[in-house]
Amino acid sequence: MNNQHETPEQKRERLRQEELKKNPIGTLKDGFNGNGNLADLVGSLGWKGTGILIVVLIVGYVFYKLFF
Structure with a gap:
């Protein structure tokens, strides 16, 4: 995908997905x-x-x- 034609929403989602791939346990902890x-x-x-x-x-x- 060409980053020059990315919408801000697509850029945010791409960055979020990259973060999930780099640190899945950190995101799991944040969710809990x-x-x-x-x-x-x-x-x-x-x-x-x-x-x-x-x-x-x-x-x-x-x-x-x-039981209760």
């Missing part, structure tokens, strides 16, 4: 600490990590409802 947003958290986890997170939340909710 509240400094990031849900898109950063899910983006750093990938589709497998996101699926595991959803399953853990559902199983935790089921156990909570069964």
